[in-house]
Amino acid sequence: MSSNFFSGSAKSVFFLVLPLMGACSWAGPMAKDSAEAATSYYGSESFTLVATTPANFGFTSKAQYAPRAGQDCKTYVPGLGGEVTRHQQKTDRIDVKNIEQTERFDIPLEYHIAGCVMDLMRVDTSINGRYGTSSLDIGGDGGGISIREFVPSDVSRNALTRDTEFRGLCTWMFQLSVARIQKDGISKILSCSAANNDWTVPADYFSRNKPGGSVQKSTLKDSEVKVTFRISDEEEPSKDNRWIKTPNGWKPCQGTDNSKRCQTPPTFKTFKMNGRECTVYPSCTE
Numbered sequence: 001m002s003s004n005f006f007s008g009s010a011k012s013v014f015f016l017v018l019p020l021m022g023a024c025s026w027a028g029p030m031a032k033d034s035a036e037a038a039t040s041y042y043g044s045e046s047f048t049l050v051a052t053t054p055a056n057f058g059f060t061s062k063a064q065y066a067p068r069a070g071q072d073c074k075t076y077v078p079g080l081g082g083e084v085t086r087h088q089q090k091t092d093r094i095d096v097k098n099i100e101q102t103e104r105f106d107i108p109l110e111y112h113i114a115g116c117v118m119d120l121m122r123v124d125t126s127i128n129g130r131y132g133t134s135s136l137d138i139g140g141d142g143g144g145i146s147i148r149e150f151v152p153s154d155v156s157r158n159a160l161t162r163d164t165e166f167r168g169l170c171t172w173m174f175q176l177s178v179a180r181i182q183k184d185g186i187s188k189i190l191s192c193s194a195a196n197n198d199w200t201v202p203a204d205y206f207s208r209n210k211p212g213g214s215v216q217k218s219t220l221k222d223s224e225v226k227v228t229f230r231i232s233d234e235e236e237p238s239k240d241n242r243w244i245k246t247p248n249g250w251k252p253c254q255g256t257d258n259s260k261r262c263q264t265p266p267t268f269k270t271f272k273m274n275g276r277e278c279t280v281y282p283s284c285t286e
Helices: 003-039
Strands: 047-052 056-068 073-077 080-083 088-097 101-108 110-113 116-130 136-149 164-175 186-194 211-216 226-233 243-246 250-254 271-273 276-278
Touching: 047 056, 047 088, 047 164, 056 226, 073 088, 088 110, 088 116, 088 164, 101 116, 116 164, 116 186, 136 164, 136 186, 164 211, 186 271
Parallel strands: 047 226, 136 211, 164 226
Antiparallel strands: 047 101, 056 088, 056 116, 073 080, 110 116, 116 136, 164 186, 243 250, 271 276
């Protein structure tokens, strides 16, 4: 038998073994990750997040966990060729329905994996909904709750003493669409702001805050935190000085070649709604 045969056979075996070696190098970390995931768990201490959404809106909360101070929470990621710090996220949702909805979610204060303890740092909250029938007629916004070891009373009026409620008043903000398929039509942006006990927000848009605030961790165990969203009855323009309010509704300014802002005296232009030529929003005709 020729030496060429042995040479070719050796090469075949060599290249056959290479992928197997690669598979083995991945098998170790994968098995380790699977074992760690199987033994991971959330802590027994928790609070209840009570979320309320208006009709035709859904809700999402994302509880974010990060390593406790002094913890070594590194894990090796083969694809990156190095270690990264572990993080954990717990997601809860309310699906969109045509009625107001209230759901309760259990939010643990800790997460454990591979000897690592992670603390709840923040809960991001958001709502999303639809204002029309087009696939583009959607919008969403929200806020969040920061979990802190200590919240000075002069830092946040939302510092939690016991059960509390964060209110979000959301407004559809209209504008002339720049999308090609909706050119000169109406599109909307959802903007949610923190509301007070009377469900009002500052008149000045730039003085508004997003719904939520800071809460003190030591008060959270077995408590309820309510996150309630409502939709404002009135819509607003998405930008200042682009529309002028008249007794019949909002009229878009024509502007000039150098500026789209309203001029003095203002001149107006038409726009489209549902295939109609309109002069005023939302009634279309005056």
